[in-house]
Amino acid sequence: MHRRTATGAIALGSALLSLGAVVPAQAAHGTTGGSTTERTAATGTPAERAAGAPTATTPDTEALRAVLRKALTQGAPGAMARIDDGGATHRIAEGLADRDTLRPLSTADRFRVGSVSKTFTTVVVLQLVAEGALELDTPVNHYLPELLPDDRITVRHLLNHRSGLWDYTNDLFQRTVPGFEAVRERVFTPRELVGLSLTRTPSPAPGTAYSYSNTNFVVAGMLIEEVTGASVGRAYRSRIIEPLDLENTTYVHPETGIPGRHARGYLTPDEAGAPLVDSTRQTASWAQAAGAVISNTGDLNRFFKALLGGRLLPEAQLTEMLRWSPTNAAGTQFYGLGLRRRDLSCGVSVYGHTGTVQGYYTYAFTSRDGKRSVSALANTSNNGTVLTTMAGVLDATFCGTGTGTGAAGAKANGADGARGAAPAPSARTGSEAVYEDIAPGVARR
Numbered sequence: 001m002h003r004r005t006a007t008g009a010i011a012l013g014s015a016l017l018s019l020g021a022v023v024p025a026q027a028a029h030g031t032t033g034g035s036t037t038e039r040t041a042a043t044g045t046p047a048e049r050a051a052g053a054p055t056a057t058t059p060d061t062e063a064l065r066a067v068l069r070k071a072l073t074q075g076a077p078g079a080m081a082r083i084d085d086g087g088a089t090h091r092i093a094e095g096l097a098d099r100d101t102l103r104p105l106s107t108a109d110r111f112r113v114g115s116v117s118k119t120f121t122t123v124v125v126l127q128l129v130a131e132g133a134l135e136l137d138t139p140v141n142h143y144l145p146e147l148l149p150d151d152r153i154t155v156r157h158l159l160n161h162r163s164g165l166w167d168y169t170n171d172l173f174q175r176t177v178p179g180f181e182a183v184r185e186r187v188f189t190p191r192e193l194v195g196l197s198l199t200r201t202p203s204p205a206p207g208t209a210y211s212y213s214n215t216n217f218v219v220a221g222m223l224i225e226e227v228t229g230a231s232v233g234r235a236y237r238s239r240i241i242e243p244l245d246l247e248n249t250t251y252v253h254p255e256t257g258i259p260g261r262h263a264r265g266y267l268t269p270d271e272a273g274a275p276l277v278d279s280t281r282q283t284a285s286w287a288q289a290a291g292a293v294i295s296n297t298g299d300l301n302r303f304f305k306a307l308l309g310g311r312l313l314p315e316a317q318l319t320e321m322l323r324w325s326p327t328n329a330a331g332t333q334f335y336g337l338g339l340r341r342r343d344l345s346c347g348v349s350v351y352g353h354t355g356t357v358q359g360y361y362t363y364a365f366t367s368r369d370g371k372r373s374v375s376a377l378a379n380t381s382n383n384g385t386v387l388t389t390m391a392g393v394l395d396a397t398f399c400g401t402g403t404g405t406g407a408a409g410a411k412a413n414g415a416d417g418a419r420g421a422a423p424a425p426s427a428r429t430g431s432e433a434v435y436e437d438i439a440p441g442v443a444r445r
């Protein structure tokens with residue numbers, strides 16, 4: 001169980017890819033560790049799993065451009081999206097990659113993908129599950145003795161945000177720019193980050209409720225390192241980046257620069273009217289396996305297409321990934337294992353993740369069959385108005401023309417469901433929970 005399997009694991013990943021096939025489906029587990037998750041899209045035939053309305057015949061690229069332009073009027077220096085739709089590719093970029101040189105943003109530019117990294121981490125963990133090196137319903141402390149104060153916290157609870165572990169970023173980033181500057185150059189060990197979390201008693205009890213926390217994925221990264229005997233970065237490379245040939249995807253922690261041509265990131269200060277802070281250069285050590293991957297739109301589309309297309313995980317593990325907990329009251333946003341589902345205004349369900357690191361908002365989602373994918377970036381953050389606007393990218397892409405409400409439908413889904421169903425601490429930072437509590441006109445431009 002507790003064995004190091006780096007080599008075997010790589011072999012499995014490659015075998016799956018080269019065969020281009022998935023292993024036969026297995027019966028799903030009867031329970032999910034005490035959770036109340038639904039299994040809407042997890043069982044049945046592939047056709048049944050693709051429940052919901054079909055994606056629109058064509059993406060609405062004009063609506064998409066309008067969304068990106070709107071983000072610029074709301075304070076983003078640049079905004080862009082790339083759609084891969086069968087054989088067709090649509091690339092739209094508006095505004096600037098660099099406010100100093102005035103270089104225009106390009107959809108080829110790299111950027112910090114934030115919590116989209118959580119899907120990468122989950123793929124590695126689930127590959128290790130498939131190989132027998134980890135078990136989803138085994139306590140984390142079995143693999144990392146005495147790390148956590150509650151033996152009931154399982155591997156699954158990390159991946160579906162039901163551990164109750166406090167999100168240490170609540171404390172780090174209460175004040176946005178000072179918080180960022182305090183960690184810009186910091187190099188944390190994963191244990192230090194877990195230590196920051198454990199200054200608070202985990203709550204709610206393991207398995208009982210969804211509560212989004214970066215701590216979960218820092219611990220998931222520790223599990224990967226424990227059972228493979230190698231770094232998280234190496235696991236991403238050998239199991240995802242190299243097999244999928246993701247040439248623009250890197251994990252350089254704790255290097256502070258983004259290698260290659262990239263968009264600069266601009267953090268919006270809390271104080272209205274204060275100038276944007278160039279936040280490109282940072283270790284991202286506060287995020288690590290929860291959020292420090294660098295990529296670009298083409299690579300993210302390729303990653304999610306491969307994942308939903310069954311090329312990264314055996315069917316049994318993909319099925320586990322697609323067991324949903326609702327994360328917002330409206331019942332339009334869900335979390336699986338390291339994966340979000342959003343039900344769009346036109347009835348289409350899309351699968352992917354969002355990401356926020358200082359200076360970068362990312363959306364990366366794909367259809368259930370992996371055939372249509374979109375990745376989008378606005379190179380600012382801490383600007384809830386831009387975050388909400390960028391959700392319109394999903395409607396423009398998947399509802400397209402004639403099937404739904406187009407970009408306007410984004411309103412129905414609101415901003416990111418990251419911490420939606422969790423009780424939002426008043427000090428909660430960097431999430432829609434804060435923005436829901438503050439009148440938009442007061443909070444941000």
Ligand code: REY
Pocket residue numbers: 114115116169173174175176177179214267287290291354355356357358359360381382383418429430431
């Ligand atoms: C941290 C704060 C956001 C970002 C976070 N990101 O947890 C993870 C994710 C990796 O889910 C920062 N906000 C901002 C503040 C608010 O500092 N006071 O918006 O850049 O992607």
